[in-house]
Amino acid sequence: MGHLHVPLLNKITLFEGLPAATLARIAEAAGVQRFSNHGFLFREGEEPDFVYSFLEGGIVLVSGAEGHEAVIEFYGPGESVLLPAAILGMPYLLSARASSDGQALLVPASKLRALMNEDAALAARCARVLSQNWRALITQIKEIKTHGATARLAHFLISQADRSKGPATLVLPGMKKEVAQRLGIKPETFSRTLKKLRAFGVECDGDAIRIASMERLTALVDTLPA
Template identity: 30%
Template sequence: MRDSELAQIRQLPLFRTMADDSFALLMRAAYDQTFPAFVQLIEQGAEPDFLHIVVEGSVELFARWQDRETTMAVVRPVSSFILAACIKDAPYLMAARTLEKTRIILLPSVDLRAVFQTDHKFAMATINELASCYRSVVRHAKDIKLRNARERLAAYILRKTRDSKSASFIIPVEKRLLASYLGVTPESLSRTMKSLQEVGAKVDGQRVIITDRKALEAVAHPSPLIDGPDCDDEAALAGAALLDDGDDDESVVARPYTY
């Protein structure tokens, strides 16, 4: 593995505080692999062999049931995913696939479990990571249960432009994926998007332009208790991730789901 990646991983909140030799031990058996686009990395129900860390590219976490699928999150560099399954050594609840050519570091989960048995700092970091992830899913569940499709989309748009000066942004994923994340069909998303033109959001291809933020806010009623802290972008779908440690309600960007 290249030193530059190693350094980058070392700076992740999860690994930053741990002892040098713990880190070395963890990385000793690590793999560094690059996958093409649209490769399924893990299947739900499988046993967790590795903690995954996205170094370049992006990964979709999704869930399947019968013939249906829903995307739960998109993980971007540099973040880990499926931490919880690795910790519990229990079957993955979600599946994962690359959305583009993606570079992943794979840490054997046995090593992971061994190391946080001995390295208290690492255990503390893990606690923080898990608590953040937990809160992320709770917010997602609240979003889905409390708002309708229109309100969710409006809220998403506001999240994506919250702390940027700009009144427009590029949807960072295929619209069908955004639809799935928001819990609607692509057709519904398309129509809903159109209907938002009357309340302040125009769409042009992958670009969304906010024409009336106040009006949008009147629809979405954004709340930090659903949309996350002010500083962060949509953790799950936007998320350039973060070398920053902070609390999920104070950091620059909250960590995406970890599963």
Template identity: 30%
Template sequence: MMSAQSVLDSSIRARIQRTPLFSAWPEGAFAALLEQARVRRLDLGEILFHEGEEARAFYFLLDGEVDLISLGAGGREKIVEIIQVDDLFAEAVAFLGGRYPVQAAAGLASTVVEIPFAPFMTTLQGNQELMPQMLARLSMRLHYLIKELRHLSMESANQRVASYLLDLCPAGGECVEISLPAKKAAVAARLGLTPETFSRVLGRLRKAGLLRVDKRSLQIPDPQALRRWADSG
């Protein structure tokens, strides 16, 4: 069951302040905003907010996993994004009509910080120098959504999986280790694939020597080779 507490300790405040959105905020404005934030704990599968619900806050993921889900015809669910630890989410809703465009549900037992929109918007309106950061954040989100639409509409299953794994890789390095941000079934849904198809593609990558798999831990010996494999279709 969802529970909440209103006091944020210094380590949580520091993590939020390191995000691109808040890194340039004046200390006084940032501290005043977080005085009205609260920590909320979610059980596995618990709904944080519903699609179409009036938006009053955005969130920072402290631990666990939150899935953003779009509800299609007949109530069919599609995971559109898997939120990872130390990510902000739903902050753009303040500029998009005031209602959540997706549903947010805990993919694991999770902890989030709830940051209310009202004082956030008041601070932005009173500190116009902060607005470029918000616009940059919205621009990044738009770029991400356009990229995701291209992946889902134009790429094969092989390309979707390879591109997704490459997006998880840190820049540089000849051999990288990454972890899937969620269970394989959730990642498959995020990519518009069945779990069986996702597993088959991982199997192809293993046979090609491009991937080693240990549950949710993956090793990519040569990211450039994986990119060439993805580009070949």
């Protein structure tokens, strides 16, 4: 846990807009950790020692036994994970596996909890970030409960695309297998569904996707039954 430059903290959404004094106190206690692709940063059931925020690279949150796991969500640069476990001091519900090489900023959970109780700005910031996380999960649950595989995949592609009109591109945030499980379907179904979308202007080369027309894809979603 070295001496850290405050500017690093500015890359993290969680710490956005906090007063300099607060940032300084966080920086004091924080450290940086490198991680490499496919490695686990932490596992389900462990006690939360840190909040992880990503400076570079990303991870995928998974749960369950290897080979039979559910993928919850992908996280990348600027984002933080497992704030809830750290705040409550309860065991992680999920494991994090790196989906690329990268580095994370680690803030000790105990330090964060202590600061939150004194510093309204920090606590309020945490509440806002948690609120956004909550909304993201709600969106995912609605999606799973109301749409079939095709619509889910289409929505996902739309949400990841770099533009919202005309042609767009994106690169999948993890292995196809992982994206499939994020969507709640099997890799085989993912593959077949993606193929179906070719008829609607979705081309795929490795983990890069090209969407010929966002409008066309959006229109497709409305057409779909479930």
